[in-house]
Every structure is written in structure tokens, then in C-alpha cells.
Amino acid sequence: MGIEVAQEAQARLCAYLELLAKWNEAYNLTSIREPADMVSRHLLDSLAAEPYLLGERVVDVGSGAGLPGIPLAIARPELSFALVEPQHKKARFLRHAAHQINLSNVEVICAQVQDYRPAQKFDTLVSRAFAHVGKLLASAGHLCAGSGRVLAFKGKYPAAELEQAGQQGFSVAAVKSIAVPGLNVQRHLVILSARPSHGPERNSQPQSARTRSGSRGDTA
Secondary structure (H helix, E strand, O other): OOOOHHHHOOOOOOOOHHHHHHHHHOOOOOOOOOOOHHHHHHHHHHHOOOOOOOOEEEEOOOOOOOHHHHHHHOOOOOOEEEEOOOHHHHHHHHHHHHHOOOOOEEEEOOOOOOOOOOOOOOOEEOOOOOOOOHHHHHHHHHHHEEEEEEEEEEHHHHHHHOOOHHHHOEEEEEEEEOOOOOOOOEEEEEEEOOOOOOOOEEEEOOOHHHHOOOOOEEEE
């Protein structure tokens, strides 16, 4: 995937996966039961959004078991992440996981996203939970700063959904086809901008994480 992950972050990713597998037995946090499947379907899939994070403040809408927010927060400890999850049992797991793996850059918000009104808006809004782009923007678009972006995980290319972005004050900046090792299904990342664009760009290469300053790690 060409994404660098420091050794310490790799250990935290494994610790998070162990917690998720353990809590999943009682709390039914995810339908994926096998830890090996969780690596590709959860960890690697979530990290696919890492090269497209913008700014210093990120909000994960409908975080659920912490996906993609916790893997991204582990990979990018210099950024601040808010995980918004309305279900109390899942919010409890998120707080426990953040505490256990010492994620000081994570805040858990147990609330309906449409009711969440932070003092400061976010540079990047990311979500894997919403089935429809229009619904995501209608419910959570108010959390995105005027110069920010929205990252929405999708399966097949969501042509019909993209037409509704403009109705919510957003434009489609790009739609990236993402290849996740071990995941033999179509995956796309829709990138929406709060500012006007010249139309969606498809499948261009992201800025490599290796061009950023900081310590180097192994690649995922």
C-alpha cells in the first residue's frame, strides 16, 4: 500500500486488534470474527485513507469499533482525532481501547452526529459507516471546516450518490480506487471538498507518506 507505519505504531495496531477480538465476543462490535480477516478488512482498509488526511483535526463519524479512526490515530499520532459514536457500549470500548494503547490524541464523543456541535470544526471528516454519501453530508457536513474535506469509504464506484454532493454544499474532488491486500472486492475512497472543484478526479496517485518529515517505518 506504500504507507509507512513506525514500529511502535505497528505494535499498537496489533494491541488494538487483540482488544477488538476480545471485546467482540461479548459486545458484537463487528461481524468479522477472525483476527486474520480483521487485518485486511479493518486495519489495512482503514489505513488506506491515511495519505488523504488534511490538516490537524480529524473526526471519524459513526466510528463503531473505532474504524477507521483508531488505526489512523495510531498511524498519525501528531494529529487530533474525535471519534463520534452514538451507541454507549461501542463508546465504552473506544474509551477503553484508547486508554489501553495510550492514544492521547483521541477523544470519544458518545452522541448522535447531527447533535454534535464542537467548538472548532474539523479539517478532515472520515467515515466508513454511512451507506449513502448524501446522508453522510446531511448528517455530518456541519462538522467540516470551510477549507476541509470529507473522506467516504465506498465499495463500487458510487456514481449515483456523487450527484447529491452539490445539494449539500460539497463538490467531488476525486474518487480513488484503493487496493487492500487480502481484500478481493472493489473499494473506493470518495474525496469531497467544501470548496468548488473542477469535477471528480479518478485514480490519481496520492502524495506519498514518505514525502512527509518525521521518522521512517516499515510500509503497510
